[in-house]
Amino acid sequence: MANLKDIRDRIKSVRSIQKVTKAMKMVAAAKMRKAQERMEQARPYSNSLSEVIEHLLPDIDRERLPLLNLREIKRKAYVVVCADRGLAGAFNTNLLKIAQKEIDEFGKDQVDIFCIGKKARDHFTYRNYNIVESHVDFWAEMEFENAMMIGRSAIDHFTNGTVDEIHVVYNYFVNVAQQEVRSETLLPLNYETNESGPSDRLYEPSKEELVNTLIPRHLNVQMWKYLLESYASEQAARMLSMENATSNAQDMIKDLTLQFNKARQAAITTEMLEIVGGAEALD
């Protein structure tokens, strides 16, 4: 049986780990709430923008705008949205597994990857994938500018013909206990062309030009939403896994305390037997 000092030391170390996991859980909860608030705030803008786009697009001929071109898909780009840090359960692993599977299915050499988050960058660098751009270390002061930057370079990649399709793989925030890996097509936009009657509305400059400036903005806000969803999911996943870690630590402390008491009891019993044995020998 382990000696008393060893057990006491283990209890101490488990207890201090428990303090850390508890603090991490609290921090994650606060960050998650903030991300959720920002998701709420982004909603009116993105909804209105989508409405306008849906209204305008059916009248536009795809051929006339490079942003709307449908080309034969020879090369794809993947935007993989991940976290900078681990200790969030299966958050990163799940996503990277799915992203890698999709990329491998299309062919590793025909895919350009935009890595968002250190974990994605490290994963794909290590496996020698074709990374065009990585964005790391911005989650703490995440601003709309970040989304604009990522969005812009992805759009450029599409309009200059390097890739024919852009996918985004990210964690969708279902609720605090559940996140879902989703893979969506960012470009080309999916819509049906149809001839609607002329409306009485004023479009300035032309409808085509409007769409041309509208779509990048739409994609920026889309990107912003992906980042927020992913950030909220990350914090929720971390919160849950830290919660589990804390309760596991509690269980361990309980077991170790029991062991400690048993060992102490055994030591006392042995000591008493020795004393009694010694006293008898004297008689």
Added chain:
Amino acid sequence: MTSFNLDIVTPIRELKIGEVNYLRCPGIDGSFGVMNNHREGILALAVGEVKVTQGGKDEYFSTGGGFVEIIDNSVKLLVESIERSNDIDTDRAQRSLDRAKKRQVDKDPDTNNARIDASMMRALNRLRVAKR
């Protein structure tokens, strides 16, 4: 005086301005005014200054561009950034202006000229509107 409803929506917040009498926007081909019962439509906005007249008082905002949607006598400004003239962080604008100027001189082959121009325009616009 007649009035109409104005909302300003950005990706990070929503400003409900309420009933206003007059709105002046920086259109792509020059600024234009909106008053009550304006024709419905969607118009693109450039980087510039937005003027709002509400109850006889004028207010100025700087914007990074976007759209204005006029439907049913209610106006919605969909812009990527909006700042009231006295909320503008002039130090930040000055810094980004200096940065853009420096980049223009350095002529790094990797930098995108259009982006430098755009960020310079935004900074200059902020500084200008802040003086209001």
